[in-house]
Amino acid sequence: MAESIEWNIASALHRRAAEQPDHIALITGKNGRYQQSTFLEIAANANKYANGLQDQGVERGDRVMLMVRPSMEFICLTYALFQLGAVVILIDPGMGYKNLLRCIGSVQPEVLIGIPQVLLLSRLYSAPFKTVTTRICVGASFGVLGKSLQQVTRNCSTDCTPVQSDKDELAAIIFTTGSTGPPKGVQYSHSIFYSQLRLIADYYGITPGDVDQPGFPLFALFSIALGASAVIPDMDPTRPAQVDPKKFIRSIMDHKVSYSFGSPAIWNVVSEYCIQEGITLPVRKVLMAGAPITGDLIERVKSIMEKDGEVFVPYGATESLPIVSITGKEVLGETWPLTRKGFGVCVGNALPDIRVEVIESRDAPIKSWHDVQLLDEYEVGEIVVKGGVVTRKYDHNPEETTMSKIPEGEELWHRMGDMGYFDVQGRLWFCGRKAHRVLLGNDTMYSVCCEAIFNNHPDVFRSALVGIGKPGEQKPVLIVELHESKEPVDRERLLRELQQRAERTTITNNITKFLIHPSFPVDIRHNAKIFREKLAVWAAKQLGS
Numbered sequence: 030m031a032e033s034i035e036w037n038i039a040s041a042l043h044r045r046a047a048e049q050p051d052h053i054a055l056i057t058g059k060n061g062r063y064q065q066s067t068f069l070e071i072a073a074n075a076n077k078y079a080n081g082l083q084d085q086g087v088e089r090g091d092r093v094m095l096m097v098r099p100s101m102e103f104i105c106l107t108y109a110l111f112q113l114g115a116v117v118i119l120i121d122p123g124m125g126y127k128n129l130l131r132c133i134g135s136v137q138p139e140v141l142i143g144i145p146q147v148l149l150l151s152r153l154y155s156a157p158f159k160t161v162t163t164r165i166c167v168g169a170s171f172g173v174l175g176k177s178l179q180q181v182t183r184n185c186s187t188d189c190t191p192v193q194s195d196k197d198e199l200a201a202i203i204f205t206t207g208s209t210g211p212p213k214g215v216q217y218s219h220s221i222f223y224s225q226l227r228l229i230a231d232y233y234g235i236t237p238g239d240v241d242q243p244g245f246p247l248f249a250l251f252s253i254a255l256g257a258s259a260v261i262p263d264m265d266p267t268r269p270a271q272v273d274p275k276k277f278i279r280s281i282m283d284h285k286v287s288y289s290f291g292s293p294a295i296w297n298v299v300s301e302y303c304i305q306e307g308i309t310l311p312v313r314k315v316l317m318a319g320a321p322i323t324g325d326l327i328e329r330v331k332s333i334m335e336k337d338g339e340v341f342v343p344y345g346a347t348e349s350l351p352i353v354s355i356t357g358k359e360v361l362g363e364t365w366p367l368t369r370k371g372f373g374v375c376v377g378n379a380l381p382d383i384r385v386e387v388i389e390s391r392d393a394p395i396k397s398w399h400d401v402q403l404l405d406e407y408e409v410g411e412i413v414v415k416g417g418v419v420t421r422k423y424d425h426n427p428e429e430t431t432m433s434k435i436p437e438g439e440e441l442w443h444r445m446g447d448m449g450y451f452d453v454q455g456r457l458w459f460c461g462r463k464a465h466r467v468l469l470g471n472d473t474m475y476s477v478c479c480e481a482i483f484n485n486h487p488d489v490f491r492s493a494l495v496g497i498g499k500p501g502e503q504k505p506v507l508i509v510e511l512h513e514s515k516e517p518v519d520r521e522r523l524l525r526e527l528q529q530r531a532e533r534t535t536i537t538n539n540i541t542k543f544l545i546h547p548s549f550p551v552d553i554r555h556n557a558k559i560f561r562e563k564l565a566v567w568a569a570k571q572l573g574s
Contacts, residue, residue: 034196034223035191035193036194036195036196036198036219036220036223037111037112037114037191037192037193037194037200037219038108038111038200038219038222038223038226038250038254039075039108039111039112039191040191041226041254041255042068042071042072042075042108042253042254043072043191045068045072045237045253045254045256046068046069046071046072048256049068049237049256050067050068050069051067051068051069052067052068052237052256052258053065053066053067053258054066054067054068054070054071054253054258054259055071055101055104055249055253055258055259055261056258056259056260056261056280056284057099057100057101057261058263059263059276060263060276061279061283063280063283063284064101066101068253068256071101071104071105071108071253072108073187074101074105074187075104075105075106075108075109075112075189076109076112076186076187076188076189077182077185077186077187077189078105078106078109078178078182078185079109079110079112079113079189080182080185080186080189081178081181081182081183081185082109082110082113082115082140082165082181083113084181084185085163085165085176085181086162086163087110087113087115087140087163088113088114088115089113089114089115089192090114090115090116090199091113091115091116091139091140092115092116092118092136092137092138092139092140092160092202093110093115093116093117093118093138093139093140093141093142094118094120094133094136094138094140094141094142094143094161095107095110095117095118095119095142095143096120096122096141096142096143096144096147097142097143097144097167098144099246099249099261099266100261102167102178103246104249104250104253104259106142106167106178107250108250109189111191111194111200112189112190112191112192113192114192114194114198115140116199116200116201116202117200117201117202118136118138118201118202118214119201119202119203119204119247120132120133120204120212121204121206121212121267121553121554122147122267123267123268123553124204124206124207124212124553126154128207128211128212130154130156130157131157131211132204132212132214133157133158134156134157134158134159135214135424135425135426136202136214136424136425137160137425138158138160138161139160139161139162139163140161140162140163140164140165141158141161141163141164141165141175142164142165142167142178143165143166143167144166144167144168145166145168145169145170145171145174148164148166148170148174148175149174151164152174163175164176165177165178165181166178194219195219196218196219196220197218197219197220198218198219199216199217199218200217200218200219200221200222201216201217201222202214202215202216202217202424203215203217203247203347204347205346205347205348206347206552206553206554206555206558207552209446209462209464209465209562210464213423213424213426213429214423214424214425214426215347215348215420215423215424216420216421216422216423216424217420218420218421220417221417221418221419221420223417224416224417224418225251225350225351225418226251226254226255227417228351228380228381228382228383228417228418229251229255229351230255231381232351232354232380232381233288233314233316233341234314235252235255235257235288236255236256236257237255237256237257238257238287239252239255239257239258239287239288240257240258240259240260240284240285240286240287240288241257241258241259241260241286241287241288241289241290242259242260242262242277242280242281242284242286242289243259243261243262243289243290243291244262244264244266244269244272244289244290244291244292244295245266245290245291245292245554246261246266248290249261258284260280260281260284260286262276262277262280263276263277263280264276264277264295267553267554268553268556269291269292269294269295269554269555269556269557270292270294270295270297270298270551270556270557271556272294272295272298272299274298274299274301274302274303275302277295277299278299278302278303278308278310281310281311281312282310282311285311286310286311286312287311287312287313287314288312288313288314288315288316289312289314289315289316290315290316290317290318291315291316291317292317292318292319292320292554292555292556292557293317293318293319293320293322293323293326293555293557294319294551294555294556294557296315296317296326296329296330297326299333300326300329300330300332300333301329303333304329304332304333308333309333309334309335310333310334310335311335312334312335312338313334313335313337313338313339314338314339314340314341315330315334315338315339315340315341316340316341316342316343317330317340317341317342318342318343318344318345318350318351318555319552319554319555319557319558320555320557320558320559321374321459321477322342322360322374323365323484324360324361324365324368324369327340327342327357327360327361327365328357328361330357331357331361339356339357339358340356340357341354341355341356341357342354342355342356342357342360342376342377344376344377344457344459345418346443346445346446348419348420348433348443348445349414349416349418349419349420349443349445350418351380351418352379352380352383352385352414352416352418352419353376353377353378353379353380353383353385353457354376354377354378354380355375355376355377355378355456356377359375359377360375363375364456368481369481369485370481370482371478371479371481371482371534371536371537372458372478373449373450373458373459373460373461373475373477373478374458374459374477375452375456375457375458375459376449376456376457376458376459377456377457378455378456378457379457382416382417383414383415383416383417383418384414384415384416385412385413385414385457386401386403386412386413386414386442387403387404387408387409387410387411387412387413387449387450387451387457388401388402388403388404388410388411388413389401389402389403389404389410389411390410390411390448390463391411394431394432395435395444396435396436397435397436397437398435398436398437398442401413401435404450406450406451406452406453407450407451407452408450409448409449409450409460409473409475410448410449410450411444411445411446411447411448411463412444412445412447412448412449412457412459413435413442413443413444413445414442414443414445415437415440415441415442415443419441419442419443420443421434421441422434432444433446446462446463446464447459447460447461447462447463448460448461448462448463448466448475459477460475460476460477460478461475461476461477461478462476462561464562465494465495465561466496467494467495467496467503467505468496468500468501468502468503469501469502469503469505469539470501470502472539474494474496474505474536474537474539475536476493476494476561478536479494479505479507479536479537479540480492480493480494480507482530482531482534482536482537483507483509483527483530483531483537485530486509486523486526486527486530487512488511488512488514488518488523489509489510489511489512489527490509490510490511490512490513491509491510491549491559492507492508492509492510493507493508493509493510493546493549493559493561493564494506494507494508494540494561495508495561495564495565495568496565497542497565497568497569497572497574498574504542504574505539505540505542506540506542506543506544506565506568506572507527507531507537507540507542507543507544508543508544508545508546508549508564508567508568509523509527509543509544509545509546510545510546510547510548510549511523511545520545523545524543524545527543528541528543531543542568542572544568544571544572546564546567549564550563550564
C-alpha cells in the first residue's frame, strides 16, 4: 500500500516538535539580546494561534492577508494558518502604496492580520479591503483597530491537529517583485511547498544540525520545517542593500550560523565589511539569488567563509523556485571568464526531477506543447520549465496565466520570461529578461550579455542596456551607475572609454549612446533586479526622444 503523503507543511513542524522538542527552532532579537524558542514552543504557539483564529471564524479556504514583521508571531501565524487550511497571502510592503493597494484588492482577502499601521491603512483606504470581514491586530489595537492577537489567543489550547490538505489545495498567494511589470499574485498549492522542501533539503544538504540566517523571512519557515534553527536577522527585509553589516554579522557569529540565503545586495555589503575588518564567518553554505551574481562577489564571499565553505547560486522565479543551480567553484573555475566576454551568465544544471528546455521565442500564448519548437545548443530562446516546484496559475489573472503556461496533457510548463541557451555540457546560460531585449531591424541584443562588456570598467558599478523607440526599430542606449567614490570621475573620459569598449566587441558595436545615472531603480525584494523599463523612460527624456 502506497505511503500517504502529508502535503501540508504544518505537519512537518509537528513532526519536528515530536522528534526534537527541546532543540532551538527560532532565534529573534537585536543588539545581542535574543529570544530563543524551541520546536515544542513554536508548535504550541502555532496551535494556540490556530485555535484563536478558528474562534474568530477563520476557516479552511479563507483568504488571509498576513502583514506582520519578521518575528516569532510571523512564523507561528503562518504555520497556524496552514494548519487551518486557510490561504496565506504574503506581499512585500515596500512595493509602494499604489502597487500595494492594487495587489490587495486583486486577491480579495477575507481576513486581515497585521501590525497597527496596516490596520490603520485598511481604514484610510477602505476600497481594496472591502472584502475583509475580520481584522486582527498584532500589537496595540487601542480598541479601534480590531481585536488584538493577544486578546483572541489568551485562553486558547496549545493542542491542534493540522487539516489533511489535498495535493492541489491552495496554500498561499505570493506576489512577484514586479521587475518587468505590475506584481502578480502566484498561487501556491501545498504540493509546491512540499516539493520545494524536499528539493532544498536533498540538494543543499540542510539537516537538523544546521543554523540558518535567512535574508528573506519566508525561508525561515523552510528551515524550521527541515529541523534546522532559524535566526531572524536585525534588518529591514524590504531594503536588503541597506543592511547593517555589523548587526548581520553579529548574529551570525553569536549563533554560529552554518548557512544563509540572501540577496546579492546583502552579501555585497557584508563581504566588503568582513574583508575590511578581517572577519571570517562560520557559515559553510551561502545561497545567493534574485539577480545575476558576479564572479567578483562570489570570490569575495568565499574569501570570508571557512575553507570548506561554498557559495551556491540557485536560479528560478516566484512561479518556480528552485529549478537550476551552480556552485561558486564552478563559476570561478569555468564560466565567469566567458560571462565577462558577453556569453551570458551560467546558472548551472537542472535540479533533480526538474526539466528545463529552451524554445523558440514567441510573443503570443502557446496553446499546446505540440506547438513548441525546441532549440539546439547555443541557440538563444525562451527558457521554460516543468516539475514539482512549478506553480500552475496566477490569482484572478487568467490572461497572464494563459500567456505564461504551456499545457502538456495534465502537466504545465512555465515560461520563465527569460532568454538563454544550453551549452554542450547541458548547463543553462541566462542572457537576460525577454522583456529587456533590444530589438533592432535585423538583430536582437540581450541585456545581460551586452552589459558584461561594460561592467568590467573599474569606474562602473553596474550597467543597463535599454532600447529607445518602437520594437524592431529600437536604438540601443547603455546606461551606467558608478561605484561610490570620494574622487570625482572624469565623465567625458569614461564615456569615451565606454564607446571604445563597445566598438571592440561584435555584440555591442552598434551602441553609440551612453548615459550616466545617479542611482538605478531596483526591486524591493532583492534590491538587485534593475528596473530597465524605468531607465528606458529616463533615457528617452535625456536624449529628447
